[in-house]
Amino acid sequence: MQEISHPVARRYARALFEEARARGQAEAIDADVAALHEAFAASRELARVFESPVIPREKKKKIIETLFAGRLQPLTIRFLELLVEKERENLLPAIVAAYRALQDEAQGIVEAHVRTAFPLDEAGARPLVEKLERLTGKKIRLQLKQDPSLIGGVVVRVGDTVYDGSVRQQLTALRERLRRRATFVNGSNESR
Template sequence: MLNQAVSRRYAQALFELAQEKGLLDQVSRELELVLQMIEADGYLRAFINDAVISPAQKREVLGRVLEGKVSPLVLHFLYVVVQKRRETYLPGIYRAFQDLANEALGVVEVEVRSAVPLAEETARNLEAKLVARLGKRVKFRTQVAPELIGGLVVRVGDTLMDGSVRTRLRRMRERLISSQSKVIEG
């Protein structure tokens, strides 16, 4: 609970600054880039999350690694996070910021899982249908999940639409078992 409160507080501060400067989209993309860089580089992740390393050393490294890749706003925000020793909250801060930015921009995040990478045309058709249904812009997060066999699983907030072959086969199996048990009972 404390983690969420801290993350929301920092995200709210960054959100207000970014909105005031008209940089919501840019800051959102830059925060995502920073987190991707930290996740992809085990050394950088360990360095950032190491409590023994001083904030000054972390600032220096962040400055070298991120200079020219992110705006001064994001860089200085990260300096504050490091100075206050809140580095471990960065993933939560990012998620909370994304929620605030998406709401302000009228965007809904949609998680799409498919057995194979989505074809461009399929993605466009799905996006058009979701925009018409939700009345908001759609931002996809795609994931390839071969265990689905085929079809799609789409999650919009708490709503799950499962059109995967795996689920269809499971349901068919359940109906067959159910009908067999009725025959045996009867």
């Protein structure tokens, strides 16, 4: 899968995003992009077809027609065909990711990547979401991942900001304070 930061993918995503809004089809195209995301997540083979430079363009267009005609809006179908014509179809997963990022930005949503030592259910996550929403002033979408190496606590990344409340981090900080104190005490004793 291409990285979301790919500049060409972002340009194509923005073009589709702005065209959908200009035509008053934002909700329908947003739903199409969600359907494309699900299709790529469900089928690695579909992603391989679009990534392959060996499969002819006409065959890829036929696959688009077979899989998506009647399911996606005509604007989305034309967009997919344009990607194939411009030989940019390999960027489709990155374009979908960039489009979804534009949606989130427009709706004031940020994604918070949360690592916990133990599984966190919806009830346990709710206070964390509320606190993060107060901190960021935005709606939060959690991406949870269990990481037993944390020992306990939680590590949250929102954009470039990391909140580390893990036991491992607290132990590291404590060890550093003790090391500094020992250095200070030993240094004070040597000067006498």
